[in-house]
Amino acid sequence: MILIDQAAYCSPLQEVHAGEKLLLALSTMIMIIAMNSLLISSLVLTVMTILILGPARTAPSLYIKILLIPLGFILLGSLTVAVNTGPAWGEGVSYLSRGRFPLWVSQDSLFQALKLLVKCLAAISCMYFFSLTTPMVQLIQLLYRLRLPDVLVELTVLIYYYIFVFLTIAEQMYQAQNARCGYQGWKQSLYSLSQLSANLLIKSLKACDDAYNGLVSRGYCGSFYMLEEEQSWNTRHVLGIIGLNLVLLLVYVNNPLS
Amino acid sequence: MVLIVKGENNLNMMVGMHIMEGFLPVSWAGIWTAVALPFIILSIGKIRNLTRDNPRIMLLIAFAGAYTFVLSSLKLPSVTGSCSHPTGMGLGAILFGPMVMVVIGLIVLLFQALLLAHGGITTLGANVFSMGIVGPFVSYGLWVWLGKIGLNRGWRIFLASSLGGLATYVITALQLALAHPAAGGGFAFSALKFLSVFAITQIPISIAEGFLTVLVMNLLFSYSKAEMNSLGFHES
Numbered sequence: 001m002i003l004i005d006q007a008a009y010c011s012p013l014q015e016v017h018a019g020e021k022l023l024l025a026l027s028t029m030i031m032i033i034a035m036n037s038l039l040i041s042s043l044v045l046t047v048m049t050i051l052i053l054g055p056a057r058t059a060p061s062l063y064i065k066i067l068l069i070p071l072g073f074i075l076l077g078s079l080t081v082a083v084n085t086g087p088a089w090g091e092g093v094s095y096l097s098r099g100r101f102p103l104w105v106s107q108d109s110l111f112q113a114l115k116l117l118v119k120c121l122a123a124i125s126c127m128y129f130f131s132l133t134t135p136m137v138q139l140i141q142l143l144y145r146l147r148l149p150d151v152l153v154e155l156t157v158l159i160y161y162y163i164f165v166f167l168t169i170a171e172q173m174y175q176a177q178n179a180r181c182g183y184q185g186w187k188q189s190l191y192s193l194s195q196l197s198a199n200l201l202i203k204s205l206k207a208c209d210d211a212y213n214g215l216v217s218r219g220y221c222g223s224f225y226m227l228e229e230e231q232s233w234n235t236r237h238v239l240g241i242i243g244l245n246l247v248l249l250l251v252y253v254n255n256p257l258s
Numbered sequence: 259m260v261l262i263v264k265g266e267n268n269l270n271m272m273v274g275m276h277i278m279e280g281f282l283p284v285s286w287a288g289i290w291t292a293v294a295l296p297f298i299i300l301s302i303g304k305i306r307n308l309t310r311d312n313p314r315i316m317l318l319i320a321f322a323g324a325y326t327f328v329l330s331s332l333k334l335p336s337v338t339g340s341c342s343h344p345t346g347m348g349l350g351a352i353l354f355g356p357m358v359m360v361v362i363g364l365i366v367l368l369f370q371a372l373l374l375a376h377g378g379i380t381t382l383g384a385n386v387f388s389m390g391i392v393g394p395f396v397s398y399g400l401w402v403w404l405g406k407i408g409l410n411r412g413w414r415i416f417l418a419s420s421l422g423g424l425a426t427y428v429i430t431a432l433q434l435a436l437a438h439p440a441a442g443g444g445f446a447f448s449a450l451k452f453l454s455v456f457a458i459t460q461i462p463i464s465i466a467e468g469f470l471t472v473l474v475m476n477l478l479f480s481y482s483k484a485e486m487n488s489l490g491f492h493e494s
Contacts, residue, residue, distance in 0.1 A: 002373050002374070004372070004373050004374070004375065005373055025379075026379070029279070029280070029379065029380060030284065030380070032280065033280060033282075033283060033284050033287070033380060034284050036283065066375045069374075069375045069376070070278045070279075070375060070376070073276075073278050074278055074281075076455060076459075077278070077281060077434065080434075080438075080451050080452055080455050081438050083451070084440050084447065084451070085440075085447060085450065085451060112438075116281070116438070119280050120278055120279065120280040120281055121280075122280065123279040123280025123378065123380070124278065124279045124280060124375075124378070126279075127279045127371065127372070127375075127378060127379055128375070130372070131371075131372040131373070131375075136372070136373075139372070149302050151302050151305050151306050151309070151316075151361075152302060152361065152364075152365075154316065155305070155316070155319060155320055155323060155361065155362075155365055156365050156368075158316070158317065158320030158323075158324075159320050159323040159324045159327065159365055159366070159369070160369070162320055162321060162323075162324030163324050163327055163328060163369070165324075166324050166325060166327075166328040167328055167331070170328050170332070190466065190469060190470060190473070191473065193332060193470060194469075194470050194473030194474050194477065195473075195477065196332070197329060197332070197349075197470065197474045198473070198474045198477035198478055198481075199477075200325065200328065200329070201325060201474070201478065201482075202478075202481070202482050204321065204324070204325055204328075205321060208317055208318070208320075208321040211317065212314055212317045215317075216313075220313065221313060
């Protein structure tokens with residue numbers, strides 16, 4: 001099982017129309033990125049965290065765990081923005097090292113990095129709100145309704161179903177290898193992983209063939225027809241989303257520099 | 259794989275290859291989406307042509323996508339101790355051709371963002387450009403060109419997949435530098451910063467991915483000629 005997928009199916013908010021959730025996530029996400037303000041970002045991060053842990057009923061341990069996943073990239077990226085090289089510039093410069101390639105930070109660059117870090121976390125929390133409350137099946141229905149090219153949506157459906165089949169195969173092989181000390185040391189790990197990848201290709205190709213035969217014998221000729229869940233837009237939710245965005249806009253207009 | 263799917267020991271520093279959500283300002287997110295869009299449209303057209311008469315090809319392409327996704331959720335042992343994930347895009351480009359990989363890259367990146375928390379929605383265009391377009395085209399180009407000049411198969415696979423991976427990371431570093439120019443120094447200084455940080459972490463990963471792809475292809479050539487032929491892949 002994929003943890004985020006599992007959480008989405010268990011969340012009470014999966015009953016809510018997928019369009020509303022997408023609207024909330026995307027609108028706040030664009031607000032954060034467009035405004036690039038520390039205040040707005042922290043505000044959205046707080047609101048989204050409350051929504052995720054409250055109405056969406058995601059386990060706090062899972063939320064913290066998945067927030068840590070992108071942390072490596074964010075820290076590395078913000079650090080790269082904070083630390084500068086070349087001739088020093090701006091206020092409050094302090095050198096980390098001198099020499100031919102001096103490394104320095106300034107008040108300004110540190111503030112930029114902090115802003116980037118919080119902005120990233122806030123935008124990620126918006127994305128998590130969507131993915132932790134929306135099962136992939138709902139997203140696929142949304143994609144159908146948005147009239148995206150049929151090839152794209154069909155492929156999305158197929159890949160989504162195959163992922164679980166292939167993950168099971170990969171998991172079994174990984175367990176078998178690991179039980180036989182297949183992942184001791186770098187060289188051994190690389191060799192085991194290559195064997196796993198090659199066997200996964202062959203075994204999953206077989207699984208894919210079986211699936212095709214199964215589909216064809218049930219009359220498959222290139223497209224899926226799915227039973228759609230009837231969901232309707234909730235006016236109160238939509239008004240809430242518009243309200244939240246208005247509040248963000250007002251806060252931003254009153255404190256444009258923070 | 260255990261890493262994300264099971265959620266075990268994911269406190270390891272994961273130096274991501276995708277630009278995370280929120281890292282690009284609106285302007286650059288828009289520009290990279292606009293750059294990636296024509297490739298996506300061409301790729302959809304190509305897939306539509308391929309699958310018109312034979313729905314089985316559709317399932318093979320989906321197979322390629324799911325395989326790439328599962329491969330990317332595996333943990334790749336890297337020399338520096340940081341761990342990363344094989345992109346599998348080099349392998350895919352050699353097996354299936356680069357044009358198909360654009361749409362596969364798009365869908366895999368969407369799933370990675372939503373299911374594995376790698377990448378993002380507003381940064382999807384930028385990530386598709388670096389991982390779904392530049393990487394596979396470099397890999398495939400090298401694979402074909404090195405074949406023409408008569409290099410042996412192992413080296414072709416190694417160079418194609420590791421340099422394809424490296425090209426992806428170089429583009430990612432440049433995308434980050436363009437979005438976050440250094441104060442006082444501008445794009446050049448910023449590019450220098452991001453490239454040097456990426457060089458430390460990503461060169462070993464590219465080399466590891468190259469080795470991995472060679473081993474995978476060797477196993478495939480020795481044990482499953484028939485499956486390789488059914489993918490339309492003939493040793494040239």
